[in-house]
Amino acid sequence: MKHKLIFRKSLLYFFLIVVVILVIIPFYWMIATSFKSEAESLRMPPTLYPHKIIAGNYKEALLLAPFLRYFFNTCTVALFVVGISTTVSVLSAFAFARLEFPGKQMLFFMVLTTMMVPQEMLIITNFSTIARLGWLNTYRALILPFCINAFHIYLLRQNIMQISDELYIAARIDGLSNFRYLLKVVLPQIKSTVVTAMLLSMIWIWNTFAWPNLVTTQDNMRLVSNGLKNAFTINSSIRYDLQMAAATMVTLPLILAFVCTRKYILSGIVRGGVKG
Amino acid sequence: MVTKQNKKDNLSYTKTAYIYLIPAFTLLAIFVLYPIINTIITSFKLDYKFLTGAFTEFNIRYYHEMLKDPVFRRACVNTSFIAFVCVPASMISALVVALALNSIKRFKQLLITLYYLPQVTNVIAAGFVFLLIFNKNFGLLNTVLGWFGIEPVAWISGSGIAGSAELYNQSYRRCLFVLFVYSMWQGLSLKVILFLAGLQNINPQYYQVAQLDGTSKLNVFRKITWPLLSPTTIYIYVTSSITAFKAYSMVVAMFSEKFGPPGDNSKMMITMVGYILEQLGDYLKPGAVSRASVAAVVLMLIVMILTALQLGITKRGVHYK
Numbered sequence: 001m002k003h004k005l006i007f008r009k010s011l012l013y014f015f016l017i018v019v020v021i022l023v024i025i026p027f028y029w030m031i032a033t034s035f036k037s038e039a040e041s042l043r044m045p046p047t048l049y050p051h052k053i054i055a056g057n058y059k060e061a062l063l064l065a066p067f068l069r070y071f072f073n074t075c076t077v078a079l080f081v082v083g084i085s086t087t088v089s090v091l092s093a094f095a096f097a098r099l100e101f102p103g104k105q106m107l108f109f110m111v112l113t114t115m116m117v118p119q120e121m122l123i124i125t126n127f128s129t130i131a132r133l134g135w136l137n138t139y140r141a142l143i144l145p146f147c148i149n150a151f152h153i154y155l156l157r158q159n160i161m162q163i164s165d166e167l168y169i170a171a172r173i174d175g176l177s178n179f180r181y182l183l184k185v186v187l188p189q190i191k192s193t194v195v196t197a198m199l200l201s202m203i204w205i206w207n208t209f210a211w212p213n214l215v216t217t218q219d220n221m222r223l224v225s226n227g228l229k230n231a232f233t234i235n236s237s238i239r240y241d242l243q244m245a246a247a248t249m250v251t252l253p254l255i256l257a258f259v260c261t262r263k264y265i266l267s268g269i270v271r272g273g274v275k276g
Numbered sequence: 277m278v279t280k281q282n283k284k285d286n287l288s289y290t291k292t293a294y295i296y297l298i299p300a301f302t303l304l305a306i307f308v309l310y311p312i313i314n315t316i317i318t319s320f321k322l323d324y325k326f327l328t329g330a331f332t333e334f335n336i337r338y339y340h341e342m343l344k345d346p347v348f349r350r351a352c353v354n355t356s357f358i359a360f361v362c363v364p365a366s367m368i369s370a371l372v373v374a375l376a377l378n379s380i381k382r383f384k385q386l387l388i389t390l391y392y393l394p395q396v397t398n399v400i401a402a403g404f405v406f407l408l409i410f411n412k413n414f415g416l417l418n419t420v421l422g423w424f425g426i427e428p429v430a431w432i433s434g435s436g437i438a439g440s441a442e443l444y445n446q447s448y449r450r451c452l453f454v455l456f457v458y459s460m461w462q463g464l465s466l467k468v469i470l471f472l473a474g475l476q477n478i479n480p481q482y483y484q485v486a487q488l489d490g491t492s493k494l495n496v497f498r499k500i501t502w503p504l505l506s507p508t509t510i511y512i513y514v515t516s517s518i519t520a521f522k523a524y525s526m527v528v529a530m531f532s533e534k535f536g537p538p539g540d541n542s543k544m545m546i547t548m549v550g551y552i553l554e555q556l557g558d559y560l561k562p563g564a565v566s567r568a569s570v571a572a573v574v575l576m577l578i579v580m581i582l583t584a585l586q587l588g589i590t591k592r593g594v595h596y597k
Contacts, residue, residue: 012376012379012380013380013383016373016377016380019369019373019391023390023391023465024393025409026394026461029405029408029409029416030401030405033408041414042413042414044413044414045422046414046415088299088300088303091297092297092299095292095293095297099293101290101294102290107297107301110304111300111304114308114309117312117576118518118521118522118576120549121312121315121575122308122315123552123556124311124315124318124565124572125311125314125315125318126307128326129306129307129310144307148300153300207398209400209525209528210553214553240408240414247404251398254397255393258389258392258396259389266392266469269466269469270469
């Protein structure tokens with residue numbers, strides 16, 4: 001009986017490890033190729049690991065395309081989006097969860113409805129708004145449309161509603177204003193949801209492609225995804241070694257950030273779904 | 277009876293509440309509500325000129341034209357392939373992985389983290405890696421196939437397809453296969469996490485009772501796990517198919533802005549969002565923005581129907597009470 005159990009367990013682990021390997025292979029191939037020389041990256045059949053490690057690919061990739069600029073742009077946009085959208089979401093979530101005012105149900109219903117509308121539908125009009133304002137190739141164009149996120153408002157509202165009424169009444173009796181109550185009582189209690197919302201925004205910006213591709217035409221305004229898409233194809237032949245080095249540089253920061261903040265991200269994703 | 281003091285208090289509540297909502301609703305009005313209305317209106321404007329805003333009349337002609345457009349049909353077929361083939365396939369594998377993960381303790385967190393990596397990987401970077409893996413001459417896949425004596429396959433190639441329907445279909449099937457593998461890899465992670473959360477929500481008492489009764493493993497799954505998991509399953513299916521209907525970046529990363537393998541001019545791999553953005557790319561041409569809007573309205577309707585379906589099914593409650 002015990003042997004059978006051990007056998008089953010090892011079979012289970014074997015299966016899970018095979019899946020892990022399949023998931024990891026693209027990452028391995030990306031990193032392996034990024035260290036190959038140009039000649040080795042084009043060898044047929046390919047080498048399964050870099051026979052001679054060329055770390056210079058990373059430097060060359062950075063020189064060939066203004067990747068530092070792309071990183072700077074992406075970080076700037078992410079910083080502003082995270083800052084503005086979190087403030088906006090917390091304020092409105094607090095109003096919906098705690099305050100009473102006419103039209104509350106209707107306005108909240110409106111927020112929920114917009115969650116259903118695909119971002120891709122909004123792109124057309126947003127593009128013409130931005131173009132008419134003369135904002136093409138500006139940070140404003142990259143930042144503002146990302147600053148409103150109905151899902152985050154919803155997530156934060158659910159969280160604020162869990163804070164007991166007594167606390168609010170006590171705070172009001174003590175003469176604490178709504179805003180001070182929000183800062184001193186609510187924020188510390190919803191900290192982890194706020195962090196989750198911030199992280200999800202950051203991942204979103206890091207990976208977004210369609211919108212920045214539309215509103216930036218100048219190379220120095222591009223974000224990492226767009227920069228990566230356009231670089232390294234010289235005269236229709238692709239420098240795979242450099243492309244993979246750049247892909248690694250674009251991928252690693254986010255993976256590191258994810259590994260460090262895993263708890264928040266996964267909890268946010270699960271809460272957005274199963275229990276929602 | 278409402279006292280004067282109370283009334284005054286309520287009034288000040290109202291004012292502050294609106295101040296808290298102003299930033300959110302300003303942004304919502306400009307970047308969400310106005311675009312929805314404007315896109316619907318624009319989709320009916322004939323010969324709409326982007327720069328001047330001039331148009332000849334309101335008409336549903338573009339809707340008619342789009343339904344007949346072979347490129348749009350292709351976009352629908354490809355998008356449906358992702359939503360109705362790739363999504364269910366990756367759900368089944370995700371469920372198997374989640375069931376396995378749910379019955380182990382050691383290394384569980386590590387495995388979850390590793391499974392999740394594709395989800396936080398830049399789409400363009402991942403698309404390029406897959407392009408390289410599927411490369412005919414120095415790709416990993418053909419190398420591995422070569423170990424089993426299989427000749428190198430040109431996975432992503434459009435050479436000679438213009439003249440031969442057979443070659444075209446072969447090339448198309450291969451591209452769909454690449455897309456399938458990519459979506460399996462990319463989609464598995466999120467679904468595993470969600471299924472696992474769903475499994476952990478099931479009350480362990482059911483399993484204890486089943487164990488006492490000596491119910492077989494298969495029956496435990498059929499009678500307990502599957503029905504109790506169904507809200508999760510429906511949620512995952514709907515959200516994933518909505519994501520599938522918005523597929524764009526991965527297709528551009530693997531098949532370029534021409535939406536096909538090199539040598540293909542028929543936009544073989546275009547998706548619905550690809551169609552929208554391609555029309556929008558010609559925004560200076562009269563009518564182009566309207567055509568993009570037509571496709572956007574259709575996309576919105578599909579997504580809304582899916583969401584309504586999900587809400588309807590979840591409200592009725594598919595689980596045991």
